[in-house]
Amino acid sequence: MNRTTQTKRTTIYDLAELAGTSASAVSAVLNGNWKKRRISAKLAEKITKLAEEQGYALNMQASVLRRDRSKIIGMIVPKYDNRYFGSIVEQFEALARARGLFPIITCTMRDPALELEAARAMLSYQVDCLVATGATDPDRVMDLCAAAGVRTINLDLPGSHAPSVISDNYGGALELTRRVLANCEKEYGEKTPLLFVGGRGTDHNTMERVRGFRDAHAEAGVTVDEALVQTCGYAPEKAENAMRQLAERTSDLPRGMFVNSTISLEGVMRWIRRSGHYADRVPQLGCFDWDPFVAMLGDHIEMVRQDVPKMLDAVFGIIDSGATDITVVQIPPIVEKIG
Amino acid sequence: MNRTTQTKRTTIYDLAELAGTSASAVSAVLNGNWKKRRISAKLAEKITKLAEEQGYALNMQASVLRRDRSKIIGMIVPKYDNRYFGSIVEQFEALARARGLFPIITCTMRDPALELEAARAMLSYQVDCLVATGATDPDRVMDLCAAAGVRTINLDLPGSHAPSVISDNYGGALELTRRVLANCEKEYGEKTPLLFVGGRGTDHNTMERVRGFRDAHAEAGVTVDEALVQTCGYAPEKAENAMRQLAERTSDLPRGMFVNSTISLEGVMRWIRRSGHYADRVPQLGCFDWDPFVAMLGDHIEMVRQDVPKMLDAVFGIIDSGATDITVVQIPPIVEKIG
DNA sequence: AATTCTTGCTTCATCGATTGAGCAAGCATG
DNA sequence: CATGCTTGCTCAATCGATGAAGCAAGAATT
Known part of the structure; x- marks a missing residue:
């Protein structure tokens, strides 16, 4: 035999x-x-x-072909180059498996065309449900899925055609900005407007964070300098570029900065070290997202850590309940203690 | 309509x-x-x-059921919590898609049981080929696949039942250890044995890195202190524990360390900062793996960056050629310049 | 003894795409 | 005019698993 x-x-x-x-x-x-x-x-x-x-x-292909539900659940995710998306994917896989679902994940490199292509591929594989994480154009993905009768949920960035689970970006940004402003005052004895750098001006999260950034300034009686709101994109090179161009325009660089992701922070830090512009006094930083090594970079950096376990519990709560009403669940992020 | x-x-x-x-x-x-x-x-x-x-x-299910090849390619990967595996997965997806293959990836959390379960699931989904990345027990995965007539390739950790693509761990460790020893001498004017911390004593990569570590010591005329070879596992807590226990045994802590992964480094750094044992003089560090923020931690840390693009080119080279002979391709890692 | 119920199976259509085999119409060739 | 070739399709079997419907044998009921 x-x-x-x-x-x-x-x-x-x-x-x-x-x-x-x-x-x-x-x-x-x-x-x-x-x-x-x-x-x-x-x-x-x-x-x-x-x-x-x-x-x-x-043979799952044969089995799925015959059954009405595939028990396959899809996720699209922008990148694997940071702890935030990394833990989202780890959690997603674990929770899916715990429910007897088979997770398939595609990394779209923040490319809207790839997002759609990936969504189409997942529909071809008969996913029962698709979670669009940080999608640039979530509503087009949703429409595609809706036409095929597939449920969808937005994660990280909200959409208007399906339920969404996101961080409380406004609240997180408000608190983060407060802290950076406070650190600036403590360190330099003066309240000056901060720089906002990174993210896309068109995405909901960035807009909300800018709103929190503005409100924290207002609270502190500091006027926001509009030239210092640099939503230049997430990539390190883009943040680095934005810094360089800013330095070319001004000699009076901001004392503190709100950096919109760890990946943007990578570019900002690189520029700071290479340009030597901050050689005499380090800028006070705030980073929207957490990374263990950033935490070790020094006590001039504050971080906001998005609550991934709670976010994914909320996602699977929606999936389990079968709810399809278009709501936005906001999960408060955690403001990390320094050190 | x-x-x-x-x-x-x-x-x-x-x-x-x-x-x-x-x-x-x-x-x-x-x-x-x-x-x-x-x-x-x-x-x-x-x-x-x-x-x-x-x-x-x-309907891919129907299509795959009928065809002889599914054009689905699977990968199992231990974790998403570091840049190394993150970039492996990103590259894998891109190269697979470029070949018209559909990638499915499962994160196994370094759990051998999950590795097998994930492999079994992938076989059920009729993968044409499975890449086992950093598998704890690659040969069992390979046997499972071989019984189903599915090709496999080992990545990161080698196996003896299928072709493998790995880093030149010995060479990388040799060079890394040399540099840390040199930094110690420059900084402290003395050549003392380094600490090796992190990784599993049973895995091939760790053994090869220890071998490089030993040979670099021998070259420099330094005797390795066997009590300082701590292959305690990869998790940060394990590295942290190893450090604590070491400090309990000795008052004379090593001047330099070889840390076997960024994730172990996380634990080591945490311990260094919390314990205060190195408050007066920082230890010279070497980390086998690269992370952008680690690079910014200071010039007392050297890093070895595994050459992910070359590794994945090699993997797909084997896939494209259809080769099945059991070879081990070693890709030289890149020793990063400080700063 | 005749009827109904239960147990333990088998038969067969089906899911949707693929592909070898075949067929009819048109055209060319001898 | 008969034959063969080309073009442009259609037919039907098939991949492997599933489940409704059905059937035969034995047990229980009247």
């Missing part, structure tokens, strides 16, 4: 023949509803044993 | 009916081999247009 090189995989028909029974019985036994189908315990055991011996593996 | 809520998805049969032709013709047109099947350009165009209008999406 040992095939050295198994050209064809074992199917339920092979097992049926070996057990002297029908494929239907084998199927019923192996997918667990043999009691419902009145298969004897004796036959069930025999089939189970045979399946084990033969190293039988269900 | 507008269904508000599309209960059933559009199939080739629907399109055939709309076009007044056969499902066979529709299939041929949509999967691109209509020339081979002598379908007229006129009909092809008509079908293509209809498919677009109807928002037709191929």
Whole structure:
């Protein structure tokens, strides 16, 4: 019974023949509803044993084709280059598996075209549900899925065509800005407007964070300098560029900065070290997102950590409940203690 | 022709009916081999247009079931909490897509049981090929796949049942250790044995890195202190624990350390800052793996960056060539310049 | 003894796409 | 005019799993 090189995989028909029974019985036994189908315990055991011996593996493509629900759940995610998205994906996989769902994830490199292409591919694989994380154009993805009758949920960035789970960006930004302003005052004895750098001016999160940034300034009686609101994109190079251009225009650089992601912070820090502009006195920084090594960079950096476990609990709460009403759940982020 | 809520998805049969032709013709047109099947350009165009209008999406389950190759490629990966695995996954997806393959990735949390479960799931989804990245027990995964006639490739950690692509761990560790020893001498004027911390004593990479570590000591005429070889696991807590216990045993802590991954470095750095043991003079560090913020932590840290693009080129080179001979390709890592 | 019920299966259509085989019409060739 | 070739399609089997419907044998009921 040992095939050295198994050209064809074992199917339920092979097992049926070996057990002297029908494929239907084998199927019923192996997918667990043999009691419902009145298969004897004796036959069930025999089939189970045979399946084990033969190293039988269900052909999911065939199974899914026949069933109404695929139990496949998709996620699109922009990048894997930071702890935030990394932990989102880890949590997503764990929670999906815990529910007997098979997660498939595609990284779209923040490219709207790839987002759509990936969503289309997932629809072809018959996903039951698609979570769009940080999608540049979530509503187009949603429409595509809606046309195929597939549920969707927005994560990180909200959309208007499906339920969304996001951080409380305004609240987080408000508190983060407060702290940076306070640090500036403590350190330099003066309240001056901060720089806002990174993110896309058109995305909801960035807009909300800018709003929190403005309100914290207002609270502190500081006027925001509009030339210092630099929503230049997330990539390190873009943040670096923005800094360089700013330095070319002004000699009086801001004492503190609100940096809109760890990945933008990478560019900002690089510029700070290379340009030497802040050689005499370090700028007070705030970063919207957490990274363990950033935390070690010094006590001039404050961070806001988005609450990934709570966010994913909310996502699966929506999935489990079957809710489809277009709500936006806001999860408060955690403002990290320094050190 | 507008269904508000599309209960059933559009199939080739629907399109055939709309076009007044056969499902066979529709299939041929949509999967691109209509020339081979002598379908007229006129009909092809008509079908293509209809498919677009109807928002037709191929049912991959049905397609894969019928075809001999699924064009699905699987990868298992330990964690998403560091730049190394993050960039591996990003590259893997990009290269797979460029070849018309659909990548599915599962994160196994460094759990051997999950590795096997994930591999089994991928086999059920009919992957054509499976890349096992940093697998704890690669050979069991390979055997499972071999029984199903699925090709496999080891990445990051080698196995003995399939081709492997790994870093030149020995060479990287040798050079890294040299540099840390040199930095120690420059800084403290003395050559003392370094600490090796992190990784699993049983995994190939860690053993090779320890070997490089030893040889660099020998070269420099320094005797390795066996009590300072702490292959305690990768997790930050484990590294932190190892440091604490070491400090309890000795008052004379090592001047320099070889840290076996960024994730272990996280624990080491945490301990250094919290314990205050190195308050007077920072230890010279070397980290096997790269992280942008670690690079900014100061010039007392050297890093080795594994060459992910080259590694993945090698992986897909093997896949494209169809080679199955059990070789180990070693890719030299890049030793980063400080700053 | 005749009827109904239960148990333990088997048969067969089905999911949607693919593809070898075949067929009819048109054209060219001898 | 008969034959063969080309063009442009259609037919039907198939991939593997699923589950409604059905059937035969035995047990229980009247």
